Amino acid sequence: MKKFQILIWILISITIIFIARIAYLQLFTEKYKLNAANTSIKAEYQIPLRGYIMDRNGKILVGNTPSYELTFTQAQMEKDFDTLSFCKLVNITPTQFNKIIHNIKANPNYSKLVPMTFMKGLTTEDLARIQEKIFKYNAFSIVRTPERNYLVNSAGNILGYINEVNEKYIKSDSTYYLPGNLAGMSGVEKSYEKYLRGIKGIKYIQKDRQMRSIGPYKNGEYDQQMKSGEDITLTIDYELQNLAERLLTNKRGGVVAIDPNNGEILAMASSPVIDPSVFIGKDKNKHIYALQMDSVNKPMYDRAAQAMYPPGSTFKLLNGLVAMQMGVIDEKTTFVCKHGFHYGNRRIGCHCGYFYSPITIDKAIQKSCNNFFAETYVRILNKYPNNIEKSIDEWSDIMKSFGVGNYMNNDLAVGSKGNIPNSEYYNKRYGVNKWNIYTIISNSIGQGEILATPLQIANYTAAIANRGFFYTPHIVKAINGNPITNPNFVKPKNTKVDRKYFDIVNKGMEMVVLSGTARRIATKVFSQEGKTGTAQNPHGKDHSIFVLIAPADKPKIAVAVVVENGGFGATYAGPIASLIAEKYLTGSIQRTSMEESIEKANFSGEYARQWNEYLKRIGKYIPPNLSTEIKDSIKRIQSDNKLSAKIKQKLIQEIINNQNKESLISKKDTDNFEGD
Template sequence: MFTDRYTLNAFNTSIKQEIIYPNRGDILDRNGKLLVSNSYSYEIDVVPSKIIDDSGVFINDFDRSKFSKMVGISTNQFDSIISKITTAKDYKKLSPYPFLKNISREDFARMQEQLYLYPAFSIIKRPERKYMVGTAGNILGYINEANPSYIKTDSNYYQPGDLVGISGVEKSYEKDLRGEKGVKNWIVDRTMNVVGPYKNGDYDHPVKSGKTVNLTIDYRLQELAEQMLKNKRGAIVAIDPNNGEILALASAPTINPNDFLQSKSRNALINDSISKPTFDRALQGTYPPGSTFKVVTALAGLQMGTMTEQTTYVCKHGFRYGRMHIGCHCGMYYTPQGLEHAIGKSCNNFFSEAYRDIVRKDPNDYSVGMNEWAAIMNSFGLGKFMGTDLPVGSKGLIPTADFYNDRFGEGVWNPYRIIFNGMGQGDINTTPLQMANYTAAIANKGFFYTPHIVHQIDGKPLTDSTYMVKKKTLVDPSHFDIILRGMRNVYTMGTARSFETSTFTQLGKTGTSQNSHGQDHSLFILIAPADKPKIAIAAIVENGSWGTTWAGPMASLVAELYITDTIKRPALVDRMKNGNLQGEYNRQWIDYLKRKGLYIEPIKKDSTKLKNESKQIIKRY
């Protein structure tokens, strides 16, 4: 593309600049699998000052009818395009603007032969994204034309028509991926023919391709997770607890990144307000973590001294206080029960009583225990933004004493009004990424690394201390062993016995999160292997019922593939992949429409009439 910079009246020549667009950097997974690369598209750009004067009138020697015919559009289309350009906010007559995009190679060759007759126009070769995979759209993101507000963020680099990262890694690492534009300065005559380079090219700048970005993602895990989440909604997040690298970040409904390439399919994704595929459930979705949260409830109690490893509670078929009754299926009733067994059997009473004792640590001031508990939760990365290198996220909710003072009034609330928090219900909300992160912190016995998605840039590891320095929780390392033993019990004598395997040793915790709009959510957290953890996983399947129904097996299979490089439970994989919860989601949508008074019953034909019509059809044939 060309823009005026100087006019050399003495020689009746001008200096023009040609901008050369760089290849955008490739994106690969941790093992070197190519995920995103480049292809090329052609477009015609225009410098408006070369065809219209300051009053908006076309310059006399420009034949727009002939030009329109040459590029294959009508004069009305031509006028419409020029009008949009010249009436745009921050319009600059000397700047180049995209005029016609997505020109085929054949048209490019034909137009190139005639375009010298129209010096206001030039053909630009732009790199565009080429996705090598059909999954991981939520991670990779997409690029699109920069809007005026984006251009203002770096007006020295961006111009109208430039493509920029809009979501995902494309957005987070835009400056690394975009490269540097090249510039060539030419001397041209009155007819825009090149006379030669300006100053022997001393003021030219070479084009520099974008940097290659290696993600922390293991594409095998990502692909498996997305396949298992097909026809479901939810998320699976896997982290390497040894460094905070995200191994899988699946959100469902899943996105094929190739659907971002065409505006029609891209807009369909963005505007889908029912299943919301562009809402990254792994990063933005907030859910009550259910019984997976019981392990951090216990850690808080141990740290605060409101319980010890020897503490027992007696389950009376659940937790009871006055008329309140929280049911339980632990199977150990009216007998003192310890922490290890309570984790394995997921005893609701044990963790309700443990949370009650946390809040009433100071019987005269519940805010003391409440705020100490909240601070411990915050130290696990809960209730606050995590500071990842991803463009979106949610901080979830960990309530404090002030939260309940505002809701109920100071001195009005008590532990029993908020008792469900101890079981990961009530007012607790976490993202799947946060769940995976507190699981990693448990695997590490009290510390974690901030989760991140990029492993290397141009072959160089990340050096940002944000991701390299340990974040220590407020829980002493000595309190974690009993928690880990309890999580092993989940497989040996508890709720996850059905998908135990002899291939590797798993630690886990099931969760079932109540949902007022339909079937409960299925949740699970997992650490594997037990002796030297390599992976921490959190899985949630919306409206999937028990944690052992969907989330647990999915997490186990992801861990198996990562640790053993294969899967020896094909029947379980098939059951996960073939599961379909669309019926439940459709029912919820209909219920929602009914509540809003928007539902219209489908018209059903009379069955007798249908039979008669069928008979007539049979007679005809």
């Protein structure tokens, strides 16, 4: 009995609490009075202007232009809504009206209580005409939605774009976003969205029985003041950015320039270059989709921050520093190069020229001696005899302190981790006790499993310039004119290599430019330290890679350049890095012939060849000289899901071979006829 009474009292208590809560909400709050379903009070939203985006010198890169749209709220739709007169007002047919309403209701984010976008891009003529009579249609409102105005024709990978929010975006901040709202989808527009978007304004307008506005609800007591977005000043020097992108014309790759004194990204170019003007206008979604679907050039793939490359011989700088920190070599250690590093019946070739004579680390850097750094890597992995796992883990740990092999927690919208392997990685790949020094010897020269983005390569170059520390690279310098204060960006990060080991490495880098593998870029205008890199890849010509520090005595810029399939590091990447440094340090370029030759270099043919080879491997290549009938036959085979890729490739090759035979016979007959 007691248990039954307790249950009764619990139910009564819950009921009382429930009734009290309802009474409070109805009598003492305005929440339900201000609900969109309340047809006597209408909420009008004001979309704020997004903040401007400027370069470090105050040049406006992104602004705003006026734009308006019509929104629809189902809960405020009148029962006697005059569809014909409304359609006449907005210049659409009833059929179009019904289709738009149907599409709105089919939206996954649809709600009767939420304003949904009905019509975008109203012209000034539309606005003048509709504003006069829109009060008659309570379910519809005119909302200002400023359109972005890109004032430059490059740097699309940095700036990014805005677009309509999807369901996932709305869920990320449901207190702010409504269906049809715009938000940053990539670049700075995305990473600094909360600063750029501002604060929406909300005005509650009271209506009479004829649904005419009779003034603000309770004198605007519950209105929310609109606040424009905050202006963003980037660390980017737009002139430098523009130069980097021009030098990458008809090439693929990435260029990153950093001020080592504060980690500010001065330029971050990715090629192919995106013109941000395609991100605005009525056809912007079509253009964005085309860019996203371009699987050949991948322009939306930011090669400066996302593409992972073997860093090649530029990685020798880190291997030398880590080896000295681990105590397995010092600045006086010498090795003798016999045209390369030999192990078993294999070898890593070398063209350093210092053959059969002992050389130290500075000379090994100067002429990029593969043997020196292979021997150094052997010593690293032998530091703990019979315990290669402990040796490589120590090596990996020190390496990662340079910002490679991990996300650097920067303020970019995209990025890649890269790869610095450790014992766990190799145990998973090969199996425990099934790998050894010579299995992974390619790591010694920046090949093997080593991967890094151009941003990471530029960052470890900045750390070398600073003799052992770096600032996390970042793209924003100030917000609303106030310099950033985030400790992640303004406090230096120390590497795990002592300062005393850097001088010999920097000396070697200076020798690279003065008398080593990058003599081509030497100039009397400013001093430079550099390192060439040539990264092998299985798909074509080697990648051209170069890192540069300038001036040598008081560094102001650190540059990393990767040109896909550009060959030797000093051929293309070196001149690009040096020209960027010259522009930044002097304000102009004197070596105009070098600039012109690099800009004119065109690798489009090589990229087309690689793409065709890829299509051949997957059985989707169609030679351009085939007849329409043959092409149609090939397409039918390719679309047959019952056939395996191997069988498809075999059938397609047979068709092509038969076509070629017929062409040869036809040519022979023609030749005989002409001979007669």
